[in-house]
Amino acid sequence: xxxxxxxxxxxxxxxxxxxxxxxxxxDILSPQEREETHKFAEDYKKFLNTAKTxxxxxxxxIRLAEKEGYVSLEEMMARGKxxxxxxxxxxxxxxxxxxxxIIGKEQAWKSLNLIGxxxxxxxxxxxxxxxxxxxxxxxxxxHYYGGIKxxxxxxxxxxxxxxxxxxxGEKINIQIGESDNDxxxxxxxxxxxxxxxxxxxxxxxxxxxEALNILAGTLPFEEKEAVERVKLALLELLQLKYGIKxxxxxxxxxxxxxxxxxxxxxxxRSMVGAYGQDDRICAFTxxxxxxxxxxxxxxxxxxxxxxxxxxxxxxxxMKARFLENTVxxxxxxxxxxxxxxxxxxxxxxxxxxxxxxxxxxxxxxxGTHDKHNAARLGKxxxxxxxxxxxxxYSTSDANAEFVAYVRRIFNENKIVWQTGELGKxxxxxxxxxxxxxxxxxxxxxxxxxxxxxxxxxxxxxxxxDIYMCYRAYxxxxxx
Numbered sequence: 001x002x003x004x005x006x007x008x009x010x011x012x013x014x015x016x017x018x019x020x021x022x023x024x025x026x027d028i029l030s031p032q033e034r035e036e037t038h039k040f041a042e043d044y045k046k047f048l049n050t051a052k053t054x055x056x057x058x059x060x061x062i063r064l065a066e067k068e069g070y071v072s073l074e075e076m077m078a079r080g081k082x083x084x085x086x087x088x089x090x091x092x093x094x095x096x097x098x099x100x101x102i103i104g105k106e107q108a109w110k111s112l113n114l115i116g117x118x119x120x121x122x123x124x125x126x127x128x129x130x131x132x133x134x135x136x137x138x139x140x141x142x143h144y145y146g147g148i149k150x151x152x153x154x155x156x157x158x159x160x161x162x163x164x165x166x167x168x169g170e171k172i173n174i175q176i177g178e179s180d181n182d183x184x185x186x187x188x189x190x191x192x193x194x195x196x197x198x199x200x201x202x203x204x205x206x207x208x209x210e211a212l213n214i215l216a217g218t219l220p221f222e223e224k225e226a227v228e229r230v231k232l233a234l235l236e237l238l239q240l241k242y243g244i245k246x247x248x249x250x251x252x253x254x255x256x257x258x259x260x261x262x263x264x265x266x267x268x269r270s271m272v273g274a275y276g277q278d279d280r281i282c283a284f285t286x287x288x289x290x291x292x293x294x295x296x297x298x299x300x301x302x303x304x305x306x307x308x309x310x311x312x313x314x315x316x317x318m319k320a321r322f323l324e325n326t327v328x329x330x331x332x333x334x335x336x337x338x339x340x341x342x343x344x345x346x347x348x349x350x351x352x353x354x355x356x357x358x359x360x361x362x363x364x365x366x367g368t369h370d371k372h373n374a375a376r377l378g379k380x381x382x383x384x385x386x387x388x389x390x391x392x393y394s395t396s397d398a399n400a401e402f403v404a405y406v407r408r409i410f411n412e413n414k415i416v417w418q419t420g421e422l423g424k425x426x427x428x429x430x431x432x433x434x435x436x437x438x439x440x441x442x443x444x445x446x447x448x449x450x451x452x453x454x455x456x457x458x459x460x461x462x463x464x465d466i467y468m469c470y471r472a473y474x475x476x477x478x479x
Contacts, residue, residue: 041466049262051276052159057283065287068088073089077333082336086294096119099326100291100301102293102296113351113476115282116304117355118305119306120308123148124158125145126256130249146455150209153457160177163254165252166251258458274459277461278455281466287302289302290473312433331346351443351479354396354437355448358450359375360451369423370421370425374421375418380417380468380472387434402445415471449466
């Protein structure tokens with residue numbers, strides 16, 4: 001009997017000492033921290049409702065940063081001002097990506113702490129020539145952006161957000177569908193009574209990309225002899241309200257996004273349901289972490305990029321040279337001189353988190369995850385050593401030394417964390433900006449919260465994970 005008790009105690013000791021066990025964030029939060037978690041989620045929901053496009057996100061982040069004393073890097077350059085430790089600056093690229101920066105005490109070329117997230121989200125974009133009329137109904141043609149399930153967007157209330165640039169260069173901001181008095185936009189679905197052939201198709205083929213056409217109107221122009229009377233009436237409406245004509249739509253960026261507000265989910269209000277949480281959940285938490293950072297040892301950068309959902313391409317994606325150019329300007333304003341070798345060293349020596357979401361395991365959809373390597377809601381921020389697909393294609397695959405470094409920071413700061421992958425090896429997968437950050441030679445690790453229903457019009461996150469994500473990024477910036 002005594003021997004049995006000794007073995008049991010030894011087993012418990014070994015289990016506690018040697019085994020890695022996921023923790024539930026809620027179990028370790030104090031009553032005060034639980035209250036802070038709910039308050040933090042309220043701020044997050046406001047951000048999601050305000051920032052439904054990458055342009056809107058950049059504008060909102062700048063607004064919040066300027067309240068905390070951040071100044072435009074371009075303004076500092078124009079004034080010939082020198083940057084010193086503690087200075088707070090920001091740099092903008094084409095109104096779609098942004099860097100918030102605090103100058104650290106350590107020489108910038110020796111050490112940068114960088115957290116990069118993306119501001120774009122799957123959506124529908126209006127085509128360059130979107131407006132047409134058929135059977136007395138006017139429609140707007142769209143081209144989907146990023147990885148969506150097309151049937152998600154049918155019979156769902158949508159809003160239009162974006163800009164129209166007139167030939168003169170004048171910018172017209174448009175947002176329709178968000179206020180209580182606004183109309184919304186809808187893509188019609190085929191009624192079940194006539195869906196015999198549609199229901200025989202595979203899920204991904206039942207709704208085609210060319211069928212994602214938005215109902216725009218039905219009221220005709222008064223002149224009964226006019227051609228395409230409904231289209232003409234809408235063009236007149238656009239001219240009267242916004243001062244634009246059909247040709248102006250060619251130089252527009254108008255996005256269709258869900259016309260829904262971020263809301264609490266569940267009887268216990270433990271979750272947040274909203275559009276665009278991939279990846280604005282990481283954008284918001286990294287922004288808040290940096291805004292709360294004071295006098296860090298290392299120069300710290302919160303980077304927000306565009307085009308991640310379509311391969312990080314273009315002049316606002318991670319493949320562009322915005323980060324490189326910004327670091328070059330920083331070094332020039334710190335030293336009063338510039339040498340390319342120091343810019344290269346600064347980027348190569350940087351320690352970075354690719355702040356992006358992970359796929360949470362969903363018991364409603366069995367068989368998609370390796371349960372031993374799956375992220376779970378409510379169990380903290382997710383460390384993802386590699387993403388990609390198949391044999392780790394399109395990933396950076398963080399080295400063991402850097403994973404250990406991040407683990408140490410999180411453990412020393414009592415951050416609840418877990419590990420995760422993007423599903424089973426042969427199930428699918430996906431990429432992040434980590435691989436493009438790693439090109440500079442910097443150490444980089446994917447790190448963000450888990451979501452359910454990723455890329456759907458409403459994605460689900462856990463409030464405890466949002467809060468722990470913020471705490472984790474804060475610890476990293478202050479490391």
